[in-house]
Amino acid sequence: MSSHPSNPKPILLTVNGEPHRHQGSGTLTALLAEMDIGSKPVAVLINDAVVNEKDRRRARVKDGDLVEVLIFAGGG
DSSP states (O other): OOSSOSSOOOEEEEETTEEEEEOSOSBHHHHHHHTTOTTSOEEEEETTEEEOGGGTTTOBOOTTOEEEEEEOOOOO
């Protein structure tokens, strides 16, 4: 029997003020992909701390985290 479940327990987050169940690996990169953000230019905060773009691959989310994803939009 494996010690790693095939379906990991969802991570319960608040994303942009709304409840969100992250089904992925818990990395910020996986969360952004799950949200269909991919490589769009965004600013990300986890629990009010800015996550620099270079640190996103290492950043992880955990139960109860507050995540803000700000998508840049052009305009004029």
